[in-house]
Amino acid sequence: MSTVATVPVGCRESPAVPLDVAHGVHPISAWTSWRPTGEAGFQAHLARYGALTVPDRDSAPLLLSALATLGLSGRGGGGFPTARKLEGHRRPGGGIIVVNAMEGEPASTKDSAVLAWAPHLVLDGAQVAAAVTGAHEIVICVPADRDGPVAPLSVALAERAARLRRETPVWLARPPGRYVAGEESALAGWLDRRHGVPALRLEKATALRVGGRPALVHNVETLAQVALVWSQVRAGSFDAGRTGLTTLVTVSGAVCHPGVLAVPVGTPVAAILEQAGADESTAAALIGGYGGAWIASSDFTTPFSGPALRAVGASPGAGVVLAVTEQACGLATTQRIAAFMAGESSGQCGPCVYGLPAIAEDLAQLAGGRGGEDTLRRLDGRLAVVDGRGACRHPDGVVRMVRSALRVFRSDVDRHVRGRPCGGRAFSSRTDLGQGPS
């Protein structure tokens, strides 16, 4: 997580629960309780999970049905059911598994955390995905401007090369580290021809291609979860009733202990915030990511799961929970995020290129007390016009986030519209994001 220089005023010296001890008792969640790198990491991994044997023709359906029963869906933000993704690409002939470690979401660090804590789980998951889909190659994409995950990955790959024969070959790619570079068609485009921007896909089921071969893009955490489920299926200990599914959440903003938590899917947002050291002044939280949705504190009882969050207009997205206190201005925070997102457009589609800066400018006027009812009406109109009109979902995420802000920070908006800006600054004074807009 982003570094916090000092322990903020009002925070305990250390978290009540160590952040690397998983919340809950599910055996599957225990995987974050160690932080291995180097040979010791591989030994610990082997001690816990055993040497990997990948699924064969007979056992692959068992894995897919376990994944479907648990309801594992993509953890990069898209949330597509993992079993269906793997099932849809089961074809012989040698595809490519793309491991998406781009983590362009500024409020998320959980993918980097997984690679630091448990690189072998990710590599196991990638090998399993390759075996299930008949892929002949694995490509791990780490952004060119972020070297952190490279060292643990390199060590892990060297360990495996020395110990495990006959694994599907793995190579590392370093695409440019921009927000949309991790969008799966942009990633495939970069690998295929160094053109790392999203493509128009009228049929989402159409396979992405790299070098003419079908490419299947999976998020880092998703693959680690696949490996965990497979280790249980393989050992014959999988029990859908007993084995819950965990999810990794990056908590940031106005909390004493920003960081990555592993929590059972369905843990209430309030419990996640509490564990990260948020207090009762937390007024709202951005859920999912910069293209996610704000929820008010009255909805903090909502379980962190797809269906439950959908009921309050949000989704788990990339597992982001960003808290703001009532002292922070929700509108100013939203404006900063929208301006950042406008700058991260790949610049291909007019409605995104012109619409997002216009939306950010409307928000700036409102946040600065320079906009009235007419500004708010114009913003509403622009949100409706931009929604759904890009080749990818980047503009849609911004529209969703801004709409949720206008709903959740309604009283802030009303005050600003009446020319009485609150004077609160973006985010909270207690902690701030180490990355992203500033």
Added chain:
Amino acid sequence: MRRSGLLFADRPRAGAVVKRPAATMRGRSKTHPVRIVVDPIRCDAFGYCSELLPELVTLDEWGYPVIAGEPVPAALASRAAEAVRQCPRRAMLLVRAEES
């Protein structure tokens, strides 16, 4: 799943001659309901579509087309096909409307 072969996730090189669905859908538009899709990556806001088919295409404040309604009513099918043909960027497509 039926592959159209037209909806490839690629951006053709500038100047490349690309077969767009319009060419193949033209003869079928009478039998199958179609809808207009704008490829926002190719679209450069020339605005011809809105002039040729104002009933279905309006322009946003930046000049990019906003498509209203679907599928294309039978009475407008031939003019929709014409608007698709006239796009200088070949950014409009007619695709089969999903059965509902």
